Structures are given as structure tokens and as C-alpha cells.
Amino acid sequence: MPQYCAGFQDPSGGSAAPCIFAKDGKGGRAYIKRKRDGNCCAFCCVQALEHALNSRFGTRHIVRRLIGWQKQGSPTYKAAFVMSSLVVLPEARQIRLRYKAGERSRFLQTTSWLHKRKVRLRRLLSGRPPPQITKLSEESEQFLRACKYYGRADHPSTDCAWVKLLHKDVAAVSHHRQQLRRLGNRSRHHRRAWWKLRRTIRKCLLPYAQGPPYLIPVAWAMEEAILSDA
Ligand SMILES: [Zn+2]
Known part of the structure; x- marks a missing residue:
């Protein structure tokens, strides 16, 4: 029935x-x-x-x-x-x-904050605290930006010798760091690249790490955990 x-x-x-x-x-x-x-x-x-x-x-x-x-x-x-x-x-x-x-989602993948904050959201939904992201100081942020956009026509050029010398490595290390944060430290490729660049930058900056006060690139490297205080 x-x-x-x-x-x-x-x-x-x-x-x-x-x-x-x-x-x-x-x-x-x-x-x-x-x-x-x-x-x-x-x-x-x-x-x-x-x-x-x-x-x-x-x-x-x-x-x-x-x-x-x-x-x-x-x-x-x-x-x-x-x-x-x-x-x-x-x-x-x-x-x-x-x-x-x-x-x-009805939002565009590339512009939606849901896409950008996917890791945060996933952790939030599963009840874990969102990942800690250490914020750079104003000077370090400026240095990083100068390196990232070095040689680009739409960005004011900088005379800093350090930027000229290190811009490629700094931009790359920041890129790999970002990818590692996004993927939650899983990607072997990014992890390897990050460590390799870290060694290169370390070698270059270590002689100048006497201080404080530190040079701006040295301060940036310390904040990014590439160099330590010791
Ligand atoms: Zn019913």
C-alpha cells in the first residue's frame, strides 16, 4: 500500500x-x-x-x-x-x-576571498585555530615589494643596491613561502626551493648580521626566519 x-x-x-x-x-x-x-x-x-x-x-x-x-x-x-x-x-x-x-560557489575562483582564505575556512570548520601568519614590519614589507616589482614599468624604480642584488631570490623565496602556507607545508617542490633560496640569501646576508641596528634586508630576513638573532 x-x-x-x-x-x-x-x-x-x-x-x-x-x-x-x-x-x-x-x-x-x-x-x-x-x-x-x-x-x-x-x-x-x-x-x-x-x-x-x-x-x-x-x-x-x-x-x-x-x-x-x-x-x-x-x-x-x-x-x-x-x-x-x-x-x-x-x-x-x-x-x-x-x-x-x-x-x-557563485563567486569567481580568482577574486573570491572564499578561494583565498580556503585554508583558514577549512581549519575553522574543522574546529582548529586558523594558521598563524606573521606580519612583516613596514620596512620589510617595502623591501619585499621593491624586490617583487623590481624592473617593472608600472612600479617606481629603486636605487637600493640590496634590491638590485637580491630581488630575484627574495621574490622567489616569498613565492615559495606563500605556496607552502597555501598547501599546508605539503609540497616537496616548494619546500625544497624554499630551503635552497634560504641558504643562498643567508650566505649573502650573514656577514652583515652584526647589530642591532640591522640593515633593512637583514631585518627582513630575520622576520622571515631566514636569519636568526644569534
Ligand atoms: Zn515529508
Whole structure:
């Protein structure tokens, strides 16, 4: 005998609303095969949802429904995240479900801060503190910028002999450092390149590391942990 969902039960005890989570995404009631979880579908009943998400099979079932509605462009997809039992899930879980359903960010990959701060976000969602990024001092930042943009027509040229001598290595070391931060220290290529450049710069600057006060490139190298105080 066909059995249809009895409707959305308000967890706070309000009256039931008619179910709109039919598989075809046309807003009808959902068909339920087995009565094990009561007479409501997982989108209408928090207990049924909990039961479903506790098993791989159940989770796949939920995700498959979401994928179906999302592909069709059915309003049921949006409704599922606003007025179904999914709203009781933590935000991170909802984001994961949306992702599994094939929903991707509407922002441009290259300009979105979501893309740039992906590592921070991932760590935040998993409950770990965001990675520490040491900030350079104003002078070091200027030195780094001068090295990065050395010889470029749209950037004022600098007379600093150190910039002329070191600009390639400094720009490269900064690039590899950035990549390592982005990839979480995993990339062997960037790690190797970083250590190699670090040795080169060290050799060049070590004779000048008597101080303080330090020369600007020496101060930069110390802040980047290429040279140490000792
Ligand atoms: Zn339902």
C-alpha cells in the first residue's frame, strides 16, 4: 500500500505542515517505503533525519534527493535548507551537504576571498585555530615589494643596491613561502626551493648580521626566519 509522508512536524511542537519533498521535485508529498522511522520522510522529521545521517546508506539517500532537485532546478532544493529538518543541522554539515549535492560557489575562483582564505575556512570548520601568519614590519614589507616589482614599468624604480642584488631570490623565496602556507607545508617542490633560496640569501646576508641596528634586508630576513638573532 503506498504510503505518503504525514508532513513537517515542527520540532517546537507547532502544527504539521504538508510535506513538499516528493522525489520528482514538484512539491508533492514524499513517498516512504518503510514505516521504520514513523510516517514521515527524513526531511519532515528530525528523528528520521538523525537516523538517516547515522548510516552511510541513509546519508547517500538524502544526498541523492538533493542532487536530483538541484539538477532539475526545483524549488524543493532551496526549501530543503530553509524549511525542512535540515535546518537543525550545524552550519558546517549543511555546507557539506550542499557541496555534495553539487552546489558550488557563485563567486569567481580568482577574486573570491572564499578561494583565498580556503585554508583558514577549512581549519575553522574543522574546529582548529586558523594558521598563524606573521606580519612583516613596514620596512620589510617595502623591501619585499621593491624586490617583487623590481624592473617593472608600472612600479617606481629603486636605487637600493640590496634590491638590485637580491630581488630575484627574495621574490622567489616569498613565492615559495606563500605556496607552502597555501598547501599546508605539503609540497616537496616548494619546500625544497624554499630551503635552497634560504641558504643562498643567508650566505649573502650573514656577514652583515652584526647589530642591532640591522640593515633593512637583514631585518627582513630575520622576520622571515631566514636569519636568526644569534
Ligand atoms: Zn515529508
